[in-house]
Amino acid sequence: MVQKTPDTADTSGRRGRGRPRGFDTGQALNAAQASFWRAGYAATSLDTLAEATGLNRPSLYGAFGDKRALYLAALAKSADESVASLAAALAARPTVREALALVYDSAIRIYLAGERGPQGCFIIGTAVVEALGDAAVREALAGALTRMDGAFEARFAAARSAGELPAEADPRGLALIASAVLNNLAIRARAGLDRATLQAVARAGVDALCGPA
Template identity: 55%
Template sequence: MSEKKRGRPRAFDAKVTLEKAREVFWDRGFAGTSLDTLSAATQLNRPSLYGAFGDKEALYLDTLEGYRAESMDVLADALDPSLPLRENLARVYQRALAIYLHGETAARGCFLIGTATAEAIQHERVREVLSRSLDDFDGEIEKRMKLAIERGELPDGSDPHTLARLASAVMHSLAVRARAGDSRETLEALAQSGVDMICGKA
């Protein structure tokens, strides 16, 4: 896999470190997180962080990218095409909520929507990751919608592009509302409404 490098080996796992850093950014946002806080959370001193990931923005971008990639994996799994569309959508929302509702004080919502939106204006590269993440998500759902139309799970003449964006819109709303502190029940009701909106009432 990876050739042995010369020099002193790292005493930490970069992947684990990124996960710990992500936790901090998730709760405090990019601008609200100091290198000291990151250093404490990752148990790495600042020079090590700097050497492994670059400056604070590069580290943040790394955590965003990791989240994006993981989210796409979760999405692909939830959209297992051997299941009915209705079940697929329910799984997508359910797994999103499992992530969004995890948090100490208030639910943390979506890492991207909750923190990257704030930086998107001033930091172009953050905006790019955010935009790409939303697009990728839409695209994956749209693919499933097209399949659903082929299979007759949706009415003929349905527009997969539109349906995908509406399904994503419910997702975005879950992300925001979770971070605003809405209860699990409230969010699950919205998720159910989203499923019914796309697939029709059960």
């Protein structure tokens, strides 16, 4: 998935602890998202979240609810960011080939970032693990994937209408493959593959979707 890297999240406006309504909720959520992204849901303690957000536990509970509620809020935020950035990238280039290349190049840049190594995608890296035992996470994950598929599908449909793709092209099927390539890049980045290898995967994906350049 394509989203803002947590390492660039702005937490400079954090207020002091113990002030549940005297702080910037968006900045606190950014900080919590970054913590979950670095360590995953299970390994991120309340103490870690309190330190990251500048809030004590009572303030965290008062502002967001429990740890699970805070994670679900971060997951929803990440899904919205991913869909918005994907749609923007797909619309930013005149041809579908160029648009896909931009999407994958942007994703690789984000997936390889991280303080302690390649971070991959927040959604794939955290929600896939938690979805097995948590229906709300599973629903949020499925919803995010469906929205991403929809963004790709709309772009392929437009490309078919513009004559970039054959009349018999299936925008839905192509969208599912495009999403699979994106998610595969996230997994391979987390596995430690280098930028050149990820770029080769992206180029192969674009050629498979659009035909050889």
